Amino acid sequence: MTPQQTIGFIGFGAMASRMGDNLKKAGYALIAYTPSGKGGDGSTPFLPTPAEVARKADIVLVCVPDDEALAAAMYGENGALAGMAANALLLNTSSISPTAADTLQKAGQEKGVCVLDCPVSGSTPEAEAGALVILAGGDEADIARAQPVLDCIGKTTIHAGPSGSGARLKLVINGIMGAGLAAVAEGIAYGLAAGLDRSMLFGALGEVAVISPHHKRKIRAASEGDFTPQFPTSLMQKDMRLLMDAGARLAVPMPTMAATTQQLSITRRAAAHEDYSALIGVMEHIVANDNT
Known part of the structure; x- marks a missing residue:
């Protein structure tokens, strides 16, 4: 891992904040966006839009509650995709519909962004312990790029198949x-x-x-x-x-x-x-x- 590589969180609730704690312990820096502009213990900087988080992060990790929250955070001039550079990595750990996962993957592909659907199995105790099971959909090479981050938040990564399979x-x-x-x-x-x-x-x-x-x-x-x-x-x-x-x-x-x-x-x-x-x-x- 490159020292001080930055993870940009879109959504920073009960699960994401615990993932963030484990990423901090591994040496990553964090920035985040939530619709309320609040969250965490004050040690993680919060930015005003998903796009700004995406512009300043090396890797974007999404953890939002549903399809509607995902669409609001990903698309439009203030959405995360608007701030991502070509070949950037977007890890979507949200539990969403297969349709929403497929739509995000296609939108990322059109922009040249690598999108992995990688929802997690486990609740807050597993998130706190870094013992989640990651359910990853996408190409093996892209999952390998994401593996250092996934290893910080989970105990096992299951390659479920092509994009959308994790969802x-x-x-x-x-x-x-x-x-x-x-x-x-x-x-x-x-x-x-x-x-x-x-x-x-x-x-x-x-x-x-x-x-x-x-x-x-x-x-x-x-x-x-x-x-x-x-x-x-x-x-x-x-x-x-x-x-x-x-x-x-x-x-x-x-x-x-x-x-x-x-x-x-x-x-x-x-x-x-x-x-x-x-x-x-x-x-x-x-x-x-x-x-x-």
Whole structure:
């Protein structure tokens, strides 16, 4: 790595700021843009537009919540693409639709900018530990260029395939994660309604092999009523919505994912900014108020 190479962040929220901390430790300098103009602990300079960040950065890393935020930050005279030089590297770690990923790649190609879709699997604990799994779509040579940065924020980089493949793989992973949590929530609701001791039930689910380590972490927190956001409901519901749209375009039947999307829509109404595992709390509330 060239000393003092600068990473320009577009979006600097809970995930990006933790990625930034690990990049700082590796010797990178940071600059950033957020729509509010605020973020971090004051040690990272914030610039007024994405274009200005792109002009002053060696590599641009994008971490925004959805397609709309991506479009606002990438395009137009103040968008990041307007400030990027030919052959510059843009790493899009956002969880977005395949259509938005393809559109950004094409726009970058027209400008001579190398765009990689490289969303991450993991929540804030993994981001803080530099242990994310990077899901990269693009050419092998371009991924190799980005690898020093990716190695700072993740423990593994999976080359998912050509451009757009990372975005598609992320929807597969998050869909399975959401459906798994919904099954856990329904199972807990049945157990409580059937009269099982709450403490025993939550403890038992933490011991059995059929529950993933990720969902065991959610169960432990839910047992204490702790839904501090590591992956907010609003973002999980958004990813399920993107998956349903992408699947429908390919006529893929996904009834389990559809039901999960509806459950998370209910949860988003009740707890948009809490962790998506608040679905467990929603289901527990339903059976706790069942007087039949």
